[in-house]
Amino acid sequence: MIHPDAIPSLVFADLKGNIADFSGLNMAGMSGGQFFQPTPEDLIPLPEGSELFVLPGRFPIGFTPDTGEALLLEESPFHRGAPVQAVAAFMSPAHTAIFNSAYQTHDAHAPRLPLFAYTAVGWHQGRFWASAFRSDPDKRQDSCQFDQAVIRRKTKKKLKEFSDNRLVQHLGKCCLTYGCPAARNYFLDRWEAPLPTSPVCNARCVGCISLQPAGSCSASQDRIQFVPTAQEIAAVAVPHLQRAEHAIVSFGQGCEGEPLLQAQTIAQAIRLIRKKTSSGTINLNSNASLPQAVALLAEAGLDSLRVSLNSAQEIYHSRYYRPVGFNLEDVKESIGAMKRDHRFVSLNYFIQPGVTDSPEEFAAFSELVETCRPDLIQLRNLNMDPEWYLQTLHFQPSQKPLGMRTWLRKVQQKFPALRLGYFNPFLD
Numbered sequence: 001m002i003h004p005d006a007i008p009s010l011v012f013a014d015l016k017g018n019i020a021d022f023s024g025l026n027m028a029g030m031s032g033g034q035f036f037q038p039t040p041e042d043l044i045p046l047p048e049g050s051e052l053f054v055l056p057g058r059f060p061i062g063f064t065p066d067t068g069e070a071l072l073l074e075e076s077p078f079h080r081g082a083p084v085q086a087v088a089a090f091m092s093p094a095h096t097a098i099f100n101s102a103y104q105t106h107d108a109h110a111p112r113l114p115l116f117a118y119t120a121v122g123w124h125q126g127r128f129w130a131s132a133f134r135s136d137p138d139k140r141q142d143s144c145q146f147d148q149a150v151i152r153r154k155t156k157k158k159l160k161e162f163s164d165n166r167l168v169q170h171l172g173k174c175c176l177t178y179g180c181p182a183a184r185n186y187f188l189d190r191w192e193a194p195l196p197t198s199p200v201c202n203a204r205c206v207g208c209i210s211l212q213p214a215g216s217c218s219a220s221q222d223r224i225q226f227v228p229t230a231q232e233i234a235a236v237a238v239p240h241l242q243r244a245e246h247a248i249v250s251f252g253q254g255c256e257g258e259p260l261l262q263a264q265t266i267a268q269a270i271r272l273i274r275k276k277t278s279s280g281t282i283n284l285n286s287n288a289s290l291p292q293a294v295a296l297l298a299e300a301g302l303d304s305l306r307v308s309l310n311s312a313q314e315i316y317h318s319r320y321y322r323p324v325g326f327n328l329e330d331v332k333e334s335i336g337a338m339k340r341d342h343r344f345v346s347l348n349y350f351i352q353p354g355v356t357d358s359p360e361e362f363a364a365f366s367e368l369v370e371t372c373r374p375d376l377i378q379l380r381n382l383n384m385d386p387e388w389y390l391q392t393l394h395f396q397p398s399q400k401p402l403g404m405r406t407w408l409r410k411v412q413q414k415f416p417a418l419r420l421g422y423f424n425p426f427l428d
C-alpha cells in the first residue's frame with residue numbers, strides 16, 4: 001500500500017466551496033472527539049470514486065509542523081478575515097476510516113451534517129490523502145466497474161420486461177435515481193442484488209438512512225412503500241442466482257425498514273427460490289431483533305445473516321437503535337439461531353474511530369465474538385456526523401482510544417480465524 005513520505009498539509013474550503021491546502025499546518029484526525037496527528041501509515045491516496053465534502057459552520061483543525069500543537073483555523077491564511085470551512089472525504093466502498101475529519105463546530109445554527117461518513121483528508125505531493133485502509137479486495141462496488149450508459153440501457157430493458165413486477169420497478173428507481181451499487185449490479189446481472197421488502201421497522205436508529213424525523217437531516221433514500229409478494233421476489237432472485245457471477249441476493253437494504261417483520265413472506269420466497277435453483281447465496285441484512293423469525297428463515301434455507309451493530313455494549317446499542325421490544329440479548333440470540341443451523345453470520349460493525357477502538361468497546365466486542373462466534377466482521381464506516389453520534393451515545397471516553405490500526409491488529413491476533421472484510425461474501 002502507498003503511504004505519503006511526510007504528513008500532508010491541512011485542507012480547507014472558502015464559503016464557495018473552493019478547496020485549498022495550507023502548508024503552515026499539518027492535517028489532523030479526530031477520534032472520539034479528540035484530535036490526533038496521523039502517521040504516514042494511517043494514510044492512503046484518496047480512493048477513486050470518493051467525494052470531498054465541505055462542512056458548513058465548522059472550522060478545520062491542524063497541527064503546527066514544528067511544535068505539534070493543535071490549532072483551529074478560523075480564517076483564510078491567504079485572505080485576512082475570509083471565513084473558512086472544514087473539509088472531509090466520503091470514501092468509496094471497501095475502505096474503512098482510521099480518523100474522522102478534525103473540525104470544531106463554531107456556529108450554533110450550523111446545519112446537521114447529512115448521513116455520510118466524514119474521514120480525515122490532507123494534501124501532499126499533488127494529491128489528496130485519506131486516513132483509511134482498504135478493508136476488502138472485492139471490486140463489486142468500485143466506481144470503475146460502472147458504465148452509466150450500459151446501466152441505463154440494461155435497466156430500461158429489464159423494466160419493460162418486468163413491467164408488472166413492482167419490486168423490479170422499485171429497484172429501477174434505486175438504480176437510476178439513487179445510483180445504488182447493489183441495484184446497478186442487479187440490472188447488470190452480476191454479483192450482489194438487493195431484495196427490499198419492508199416498509200416498517202421495529203427500531204428508530206438515530207442515523208437511519210431510510211427514515212429521518214422532520215427537522216433532522218434528510219434520509220438518503222425513500223423507504224419502499226409496499227411488501228412485495230413471494231412470487232415478485234422469486235422472479236427477481238431466481239434468474240439472478242442462476243445467471244450472475246458470484247451471485248448473492250440480499251434482503252435488508254437501505255431503502256427499507258426491518259425485513260424480519262416480513263419473515264413469513266421472505267420464508268415463502270426462499271422456499272420458492274430454492275425449488276427453482278440451488279445456486280448462489282441468499283443473505284439477509286438485519287438488526288437481528290427477532291430470534292424466532294431468524295430461526296424460521298434459517299429453516300427455510302437462508303444461507304447467511306448480516307447483523308448490523310453500532311456497539312457491543314447494551315447502553316450504546318440502545319441509545320443508537322432506540323429499539324421497540326428488543327435488546328442486544330435478542331440480537332445475540334438471533335446469531336445463535338443461525339449458528340445452530342450451521343449458517344453463516346456476519347457482523348455489519350459500524351466503525352466510528354474513538355468509539356470502536358475504545359478499550360471498553362474492544363472488551364465488549366471481544367466477549368460478543370467469543371460467545372456468538374460470527375464468521376465475518378464487515379468494517380463499515382458509520383454514516384453519521386461524529387459529533388452528533390457522540391452526543392447520542394453520551395460518549396465520555398475514560399481512556400485514550402487504541403487507534404484503529406492497533407484495534408485491527410488486536411482483533412486479528414485475538415481471533416485469527418475470524419474473517420474481516422466489507423461485503424457480504426459469496427458462499428459457494
Ligand code: SF4
Nearest residue numbers: 201203205208257287
Ligand atoms: S434498523 Fe435499519 S431501517 Fe430500522 S431504524 Fe435502524 S437503520 Fe432504519
